[in-house]
Amino acid sequence: MSAPRFGRIGEGPAAPPGGEAFSELLAGGGARVVRIASRGHADAEGAWYDQAEDEFVLLLAGAARLEFAEGTARALAPGDWAVIPARCRHRVAWTDPGRETLWLAVHLPPH
Template sequence: MSPLPRFGRIADGPPAPAGGGESFATLLAAGGARVERIASLAQADPPGAWYDQPGDEFVLLLQGAARLGFAGGEERALAPGDWVVIPAGCRHRVAWTDPARETLWLAVHLPPIAGRGAIADQ
């Protein structure tokens, strides 16, 4: 018997905590990669707290509004439809998400590639 497809709706995942923060749901994990749904509300990582991941990450903002901060002081605002590829080793943080409306993200985390620290320019 062949495997059956799975279906879902991105809006049907767990909500962000009512008082603010984030909820995470893994939609698919295989071969060291992970596809994740993230719901945020009034989320901001503490100043000086950084994500520094061993693999590249693709992030698509689906709903709401957010700002990502990067080491060196740059901040970038994101609106629905905006995406970013964050290379392995690029220190980043969630600087702000909308406190009035849930922000939905789709994140694809790729596994580290031996001998390569970041994505190639395309």
């Protein structure tokens, strides 16, 4: 039997300027929970995530904008969340360069 683990979501690798830092907090049964820190990060124009799994993202701090291949975009503020279905092409278009943007992402097993 494993022992419980504890942590603080605000503690973890800091995002480098213009980049991101990823920390896997939990994985099992094909699912993953990931902490993502961003600072002034944007995916390259025309570069799309096209994931085999559904993803839930919750913006905890900072600000971001997601873009979708079908032409829509959505600004996110702390407390905003999104469910991104498998094969929904998307990208991070912008994160605040003046402060760290902190995400919690849950990747479900592919179906």
